[in-house]
Amino acid sequence: MPKQPIYEELENRIQQLEQEKSEYEETQNELGKSINNYRTIFNAVNDAILIHNIQDGSFLDVNQKASELYGYTKEEILQLDVNALSVGIPPYTQAEAKAYILKAMQDGPQIFEWQGKKKNGALFWVEVNLKKSLLDGKECIIAVVRDISERKQNEEALRREGKKYRTIIQTATDGFWLADMQGKILESNDAYCRMSGYSQEELRSMCIPELDGLEKPDVVATKIQKIFQTGYDRFETKHRRKDGTLYDVEVSTQYLAIEEGYFVVFLRDITARKEAEDKLKSSIEEKNILLRELYHRTKNTLQVIRSMLVLQAATMPDNVQVQKLVTDTEQRILTISLVHQKLYQSQDLSRIALQDYLQELADLIIQSYLPAAQNISLSFESEPLFLLLDTAIPCGLVVNELLSNALKYAFPNNQSGQIVIRVSRNEAANIEVSVSDTGIGVSPGFDFEAQTTLGLQTVFAIAEKQLQGKVRFLTQKGVTCIFEFPDTLYSQRV
Structure with missing residues (x-):
C-alpha cells in the first residue's frame, strides 16, 4: 500500500x-x-589576567596566575573589588581604577604602573594593560597584569646609584661634562661652572667648540671622532671663560657605547701647574746657562794654567826633567779640560758619552807625540756608555797615563805598532777599560805596582782608591792594562 x-x-x-x-x-x-x-x-600564560565588568569594575573571571600573584583563590577574587587588590590609597584606589577602565573604553588600550596588595598584606608593583573586548557578546575590560617588583627594585637601585654618583660628580673638584656625539653638552657640574663662569643652564645650550679656546671646530670634530674610535683620550688644551680669558685644562674623556652614545669628560684646571712648570723650566734654563758658563770658564782657566806652564818651561829649554814634567802636566790638564768642554757642548750637563770623550782624548794625546808617534795606529772599540763628571775625569786621567806610557816606552826608535782602547760593561756591571799595545813589552818579572814613576802611581791611586776599582796588567804580545770600576759611586746632581 x-x-x-x-x-x-x-x-x-x-x-x-x-x-x-x-x-x-x-x-x-x-x-x-x-x-x-x-x-x-588562559591559565597557562605567565601574566595575571582579570576580566572586569565595565559597569562597576567587578571581576567576571580571572586566570590561575592571578590567584598565584595575589594569593587568593579564584572564587575569593570574584567576590572582591579592585580596591582589595590595591594599596588602597590614592592614586591606587577603586576610583582611579574605574577612571582607567573608562579611558580604555573611550580612548583605547591603557598601560600604566600600579601598586598591588597580596592577601597577606604585602605590597608589590605591577604593570597593567587594559583593553576593551567582547565576552559572550557583552563588552568587558581585559586587564593583563605583570609583576614588575624586581624591575622596580633594580630601577630604585639604579636611581640610588645615580644619585650617589651625581653627588660625587657635583662635589668633585674637577669639572665634569656629559656630551653627545655632536659635542653638545648635556650635563655639567658645579666645579666646571666655577672654572668657566657659565651656569649649568648656559652650558646645556653650548657645544664643545664654543668652550675650546685653542682648536677650531673642525679640529674638535676630528678629535671627537678619534675618541669615538679609540674609546679614550687624555690631552691638554685651553678653554675660554665667559669673560673671554683663556685657562689651561687637562681633559680626560671616555666614550660610552650606550643608547645613542655619550662622552664622559673630566676637566682639570691646570693653570697653576702650567705656571709652575714654566717657572721651573725658566729656572732650569738659567741654571743650565750658569753651568755652561762655569764649565766654559773652568776650561779656560785650565788652559791659562797650561799656557803658563808652557811659557815657564820655555825659559828652561835645556832642562829635560822640567820639559818632561811640563808635558805630562799639560796632558793631565788637557784631560780635565776636555771633560768640561764636552759638558759645555752637551745637552746633558751632568753626563758625557764615554766613547766620544776617550776617543777625542786619545787623538789629542797622539797628536802631542807627533812626529814620534806617526807610525803608531790607534783603534777604539766601545759600547754606548755615559759617565758622570765625577767619574769621567778620573777615568780620563787613567787612560791618559796608560796611553802616554805606551807612546813613550812601547815603540822605541820610531817603531811601528798599534794601540787599542776598549770600553765595555762587564758581567759584574762595572765599566771596564783596557789599553793594549803591540810594543816591545816589559822584562820578565816586571812589577808594575812597585814602580815609583808618577804615571803608574797615578794609575793605581786613581783606579783603586778614587774609583774603588781594580787594575791588572797582561804582558803577552806587548802590554795590556785592564781597569774596572763601578759607575754608581756618585749621584746625578743636575
Whole structure:
C-alpha cells in the first residue's frame, strides 16, 4: 500500500531533525574543545589576567596566575573589588581604577604602573594593560597584569646609584661634562661652572667648540671622532671663560657605547701647574746657562794654567826633567779640560758619552807625540756608555797615563805598532777599560805596582782608591792594562 504524502513528509522532517541534532552535538563538542583550549591557554600564560565588568569594575573571571600573584583563590577574587587588590590609597584606589577602565573604553588600550596588595598584606608593583573586548557578546575590560617588583627594585637601585654618583660628580673638584656625539653638552657640574663662569643652564645650550679656546671646530670634530674610535683620550688644551680669558685644562674623556652614545669628560684646571712648570723650566734654563758658563770658564782657566806652564818651561829649554814634567802636566790638564768642554757642548750637563770623550782624548794625546808617534795606529772599540763628571775625569786621567806610557816606552826608535782602547760593561756591571799595545813589552818579572814613576802611581791611586776599582796588567804580545770600576759611586746632581 503506497505511503501517504503526509507520512513521507513526516519521515523527511524526522531525518532532517536527526541531521540537525547531529550537527548541533558536533558543534557543541567543538565549542567545548575550544572553551577547554581557551581555558588552558588562559591559565597557562605567565601574566595575571582579570576580566572586569565595565559597569562597576567587578571581576567576571580571572586566570590561575592571578590567584598565584595575589594569593587568593579564584572564587575569593570574584567576590572582591579592585580596591582589595590595591594599596588602597590614592592614586591606587577603586576610583582611579574605574577612571582607567573608562579611558580604555573611550580612548583605547591603557598601560600604566600600579601598586598591588597580596592577601597577606604585602605590597608589590605591577604593570597593567587594559583593553576593551567582547565576552559572550557583552563588552568587558581585559586587564593583563605583570609583576614588575624586581624591575622596580633594580630601577630604585639604579636611581640610588645615580644619585650617589651625581653627588660625587657635583662635589668633585674637577669639572665634569656629559656630551653627545655632536659635542653638545648635556650635563655639567658645579666645579666646571666655577672654572668657566657659565651656569649649568648656559652650558646645556653650548657645544664643545664654543668652550675650546685653542682648536677650531673642525679640529674638535676630528678629535671627537678619534675618541669615538679609540674609546679614550687624555690631552691638554685651553678653554675660554665667559669673560673671554683663556685657562689651561687637562681633559680626560671616555666614550660610552650606550643608547645613542655619550662622552664622559673630566676637566682639570691646570693653570697653576702650567705656571709652575714654566717657572721651573725658566729656572732650569738659567741654571743650565750658569753651568755652561762655569764649565766654559773652568776650561779656560785650565788652559791659562797650561799656557803658563808652557811659557815657564820655555825659559828652561835645556832642562829635560822640567820639559818632561811640563808635558805630562799639560796632558793631565788637557784631560780635565776636555771633560768640561764636552759638558759645555752637551745637552746633558751632568753626563758625557764615554766613547766620544776617550776617543777625542786619545787623538789629542797622539797628536802631542807627533812626529814620534806617526807610525803608531790607534783603534777604539766601545759600547754606548755615559759617565758622570765625577767619574769621567778620573777615568780620563787613567787612560791618559796608560796611553802616554805606551807612546813613550812601547815603540822605541820610531817603531811601528798599534794601540787599542776598549770600553765595555762587564758581567759584574762595572765599566771596564783596557789599553793594549803591540810594543816591545816589559822584562820578565816586571812589577808594575812597585814602580815609583808618577804615571803608574797615578794609575793605581786613581783606579783603586778614587774609583774603588781594580787594575791588572797582561804582558803577552806587548802590554795590556785592564781597569774596572763601578759607575754608581756618585749621584746625578743636575
